[in-house]
Amino acid sequence: MPRTQKIFTSFTTGEISPRLTSRIDFAKYINGCETLENYTILPQGGVTRRPGLRFVEEVKDSSKAVRVETFQFSVTDAYVLEIGEKYIRFYKDQARLSSGGSPVEVTTPYLEADLFDLHFAQSADIMYIAHKDYAPRKLSRTSDTAWVFSTITFDPGPSFVDNTDLGEQVTIAAITGTGITVTPDSTEALFLAADVGRNLVSGAGRGTIISINTGASPDTVDMDIIADFPGTTLLVNEWELTDSPQAQLTASAALPVGNNTTLTLNANGWRSADVGKFVKVNNGLLKITAFTSVTVVRAEIITLLDSTTAAAAGTWTLEVESWTATRGFPAAIGFFEQRLLYARTDTQPQTIWGSVTDDFENFAAGTADDDALDFTLTGQNPIRWLSPKSTLSVGTFGGEIIISSTNDA
Structure with missing residues (x-):
């Protein structure tokens, strides 16, 4: 029986799975290959041998892993980055960039184990870099031999409403029920009037604070338990308050940006630990800079407020930075x-x-x-x-x- 040969004019399917070798009815079967190695498929259907590689320079330390990334500023200005443990070096036009006889290099905090968890995004001559264990960084270029690697100072960074840990042990009178008294172990005032309406949570346990008893020593609060608590003793760092202080807030000024203003509550609610936190009120953003009293703090205006109209409880929020060493950094x-x-x-x-x-x-x-x-x-x-x-x-x-x-x- 004569042997026939068939001409294949296109390989655009590339390699097909061994599970498809008998699927001659599959539309892409005719343009597929069982093996296609060291070739580049052309959009016209043909293939060409892949380009070879060129040895330019040995990396700084060949005993450690290195990551290679591109940095393209324009059509004519493109670079290759050699990213190794705690450094980045630069290549252009098939040569390593040097200055004064030494390789151009910037120092980074990234260890060898971190390199392949780095994520990159570039705009013009700035590359932004993210890793879950490090504050966001950026790599900036001003010329072939002038590069700066720096930590980004956001103006401002994002924030969110987080639970408040008061750092004290408390005892609850019962693990379930209504009007349950919560007593701090410390004799210092722990709860404030603006905590009424907030939830106290510990594990799966949750209760809403309904009143504060200021005549006690220390002050106690009563709560209605929504979900049973695991026990009556809540140790330090085992419980938190949710939400923001439940009090009316008034800002003394709505503008300009950078100006300091006074934030006043109509009930005791500020704590010294609130310094550095953010307040969102009347469509504006402020950063607390100084603690004056449990009803008054000073804050810098970050974005303009619509007005200085008093904001009712629940219409403004007290927020913390989203990206910190304890809360994590974006990955x-x-x-x-x-x-x-x-x-x-x-x-x-x-x-x-x-x-x-x-x-x-x-x-x-x-x-x-x-x-x-x-x-x-x-x-x-x-x-x-x-x-x-x-x-x-x-x-x-x-x-x-x-x-x-x-x-x-």
């Missing part, structure tokens, strides 16, 4: 629709933060369309990566989801 990064995006910390593993439009180091949230934003994925696994295209692809430990903007007013 993923990307650009999308002129915003710098970060995602996932240890404390907020399903949250994505977006900067102010075209102001990548400003995460001041607000109500304007171009203000910073943040949102948390519901019912998703922790975020692993961000891939911005026409839509934002978000990879989680359980799968991928697509996020897109809307034109609705």
